[in-house]
Amino acid sequence: MRYEDIDGWLYLQVVMFMKNTILIIEDETKIARFLELELKHEGYEVEIAYDGRTGCERALKRDIALIILDLMLPGLSGIEVCRRIRRESDVPIIMLTAKDDTSDIVMGLDMGADDYVTKPFAIEELLARIRTALKRSARAQARKRDTITAGNLELSRNEYKVTYAGEEIMLSKKEFELLLYLMENKGMVLTREKILEHVWGYDFMGDTNITDVYIRYLRSKIDQRFGVQYIHTVRGVGYTFRDE
Numbered sequence: 001m002r003y004e005d006i007d008g009w010l011y012l013q014v015v016m017f018m019k020n021t022i023l024i025i026e027d028e029t030k031i032a033r034f035l036e037l038e039l040k041h042e043g044y045e046v047e048i049a050y051d052g053r054t055g056c057e058r059a060l061k062r063d064i065a066l067i068i069l070d071l072m073l074p075g076l077s078g079i080e081v082c083r084r085i086r087r088e089s090d091v092p093i094i095m096l097t098a099k100d101d102t103s104d105i106v107m108g109l110d111m112g113a114d115d116y117v118t119k120p121f122a123i124e125e126l127l128a129r130i131r132t133a134l135k136r137s138a139r140a141q142a143r144k145r146d147t148i149t150a151g152n153l154e155l156s157r158n159e160y161k162v163t164y165a166g167e168e169i170m171l172s173k174k175e176f177e178l179l180l181y182l183m184e185n186k187g188m189v190l191t192r193e194k195i196l197e198h199v200w201g202y203d204f205m206g207d208t209n210i211t212d213v214y215i216r217y218l219r220s221k222i223d224q225r226f227g228v229q230y231i232h233t234v235r236g237v238g239y240t241f242r243d244e
């Protein structure tokens with residue numbers, strides 16, 4: 001296991017064992033209270049919003065790990081709440097719906113809700129769905145942290161893998177490190193000296209033209225091969241990586 005893998009794995013563990021805050025958006029106080037007790041019993045922190053508008057505001061606070069959203073809300077509908085939250089956040093959303101409301105379920109899923117439970121529900125089922133959604137979301141976050149993308153180009157630090165529109169690009173270790181450095185500093189002009197220091201190390205004693213040589217390799221493997229332009233020359237200074 002490489003260091004980067006351990007790092008990713010630790011991150012996943014931390015995310016999983018953190019005390020997750022669940023936001024309940026439900027106007028029926030009885031159900032909201034019941035859910036609150038059950039969830040607290042399971043070790044979650046709980047917040048309740050009794051209407052859609054308040055729910056939206058709370059949801060966009062950063063510390064919410066998951067949302068239980070009742071679709072039957074007065075005023076701002078559950079579907080609308082879902083749509084507004086999804087515009088700004090990837091937080092997992094589990095909908096509570098009436099059993100016969102297939103069109104609402106479909107609309108909610110289309111709006112980006114992750115899952116649903118129909119009322120009346122068995123609490124064990126809801127808890128299982130919550131655990132699944134939290135796991136999936138932790139994995140997605142770990143993956144997001146590992147990957148850098150620019151248009152169709154995707155680089156995974158842990159897997160040492162680069163793809164363009166899903167097609168793998170075979171790079172040597174140095175080519176990979178150079179591309180990683182360029183992508184991490186997207187939009188910034190990097191001098192040859194900086195690139196040399198970062199990718200080959202301070203004590204590199206070889207020819208400084210090596211950066212130009214490796215930029216040429218990358219261009220032929222990415223820019224020229226796929227008819228795109230990510231790597232730009234800044235005359236007399238160095239190079240810059242820009243989004244396609």
Ligand code: CA
Pocket residue numbers: 026027028070071072073
């Ligand atoms: Ca309701």
